[in-house]
Amino acid sequence: MVNVALIPKLKERGWNVCYIGSHHGIERELIAQQSDVPYFPISTGKLRRYFDWNNFKDPFKVMKGTWEAYRLIRKEKPDIVFSKGGFVSVPVIIGAWLNGVPVIIHESDMTPGLANKLAMPFATKVCVTFPETLQHVSKEKGIYVGAAVRDELKQGNADKGRMYCQFTNDKPVLLVMGGSLGSKRINDALRANLQTLLADFQIVHICGKGNVDAQLNQKGYKQFEYVHDELPHLLAMADIVLSRAGSNSIFEFLTLKKPMLLIPLSKGASRGDQILNARSFEKAGYAKVLMEEDLTNDSLREAIYQLYRDKERYIENMNNSQATDALHTLLSLIEEAGKGKQ
Incomplete structure (x- = not known):
């Protein structure tokens, strides 16, 4: 999980980190193991590509989550938001955009998921793991960084x-x-x-x-x-x-x-x-x-x-692989975007 890999490195560099996630997702358990990282749950729906009756009510959960994220980001005043993707990230990214906070997205898979597709217009940069993914991202935003692996x-x-x-x-x-x-x-x-x-x-x-x-x-x-x-x-x-x-x-x-x-x-x-x-x-x-x-x-x-x-x-x-660890690149991008906000 890229977020788990990044948090200790950011804290080593003096960043204060907080995490916005879902009420019951597995990320809550993972972040609980990180000391001094407040966890803020928000409402979220699931983004489905198939018919389900929940598709009619989940947009209202997403709107509620967006409002919650907007207020939370306005209160916490972060310098930057980093998103790993997933349906809970969409309200957070929109909430950050509404507050004028830069957003860096990381896409792990070769083709962007539905959540990241919806979020990309509101992002400052989109970092990708596979070089092939750049064809799905605008040239102005896309950056190939490779895979981030926990130390x-x-x-x-x-x-x-x-x-x-x-x-x-x-x-x-x-x-x-x-x-x-x-x-x-x-x-x-x-x-x-x-x-x-x-x-x-x-x-x-x-x-x-x-x-x-x-x-x-x-x-x-x-x-x-x-x-x-x-x-x-x-x-x-x-x-x-x-x-x-x-x-x-x-x-x-x-x-x-x-x-x-x-x-x-x-x-x-x-x-x-x-x-x-x-x-x-x-x-x-x-x-x-x-x-x-x-x-x-x-x-x-x-x-x-x-x-x-x-x-x-x-x-x-x-x-013989040319694969490199992306953590250093991601950290540099986060710090650069954060300084720009300041």
């Missing part, structure tokens, strides 16, 4: 990871991540192959809230609903990773040189951004891709073994 992820210790999971050194480790809510299809296919895979791998499975199966408590298989402080250590000990294809995660794997098997969300369950992310990484030689419509118990097992057999080739490609 703490680079400080992982493989021995601590093995100790946390009670793993040994005699088998490689497969790390499975299905997103914050998990993925039933990935969870089911993995568990259907569990006995076969455990003959060759130790498996740490971040399966999502409410998805731990207590009946599968066996040696070499460790389940978690969600991890935070331990994640750097789990990544450090992982030999290969099975994951969805969210932009933040896959760039973290790239930075840490972890061969990855990506199963992007299907177009039926998303706007297709994960498919574009995965195909970009596949083309660059950083990842193997298994489309969700091709996901079966057999195809998953075969893809995992093939990824492990070819892991050195993926690592070599990632070592």
Whole structure:
């Protein structure tokens, strides 16, 4: 999460930081772990591309959130607003614009999401992770910065990871991540192959809230609903990773040189951004891709073994990557825009 990566760096440079988010979103839990960062919840609706009766009432929630954000920004008088996107960001960005506060948006995916599309006209700059994204942004606003990766992820210790999971050194480790809510299809296919895979791998499975199966408590298989402080250590000990294809995660794997098997969300369950992310990484030689419509118990097992057999080739490609950490660039842009406001 770019916001979580930026906050400690901004505080080191003397910035006061506050956070505007939704009442019940996961970002509230993440920001609660940051000391001295006030959290201000506002009303928000969900921006849907499909028919839903809530589409008729959610615009009123967005208008209410915009008014709340406008008053909050007028009271706090920030020098700049930084937005990572998501539907809660639209009222905040409009509220900042109404107050004459500059806004920097960061777009992680290859194509801008609906929230960022709506917010871009009110932004000062739009920072992108993929160079291809610049074609969707006005030349005056678009800036390619690359991926921002949290420093703490680079400080992982493989021995601590093995100790946390009670793993040994005699088998490689497969790390499975299905997103914050998990993925039933990935969870089911993995568990259907569990006995076969455990003959060759130790498996740490971040399966999502409410998805731990207590009946599968066996040696070499460790389940978690969600991890935070331990994640750097789990990544450090992982030999290969099975994951969805969210932009933040896959760039973290790239930075840490972890061969990855990506199963992007299907177009039926998303706007297709994960498919574009995965195909970009596949083309660059950083990842193997298994489309969700091709996901079966057999195809998953075969893809995992093939990824492990070819892991050195993926690592070599990632070592040759030109990807850079965007944190320094983002910090410079924020400070420049903030000084302009002052």
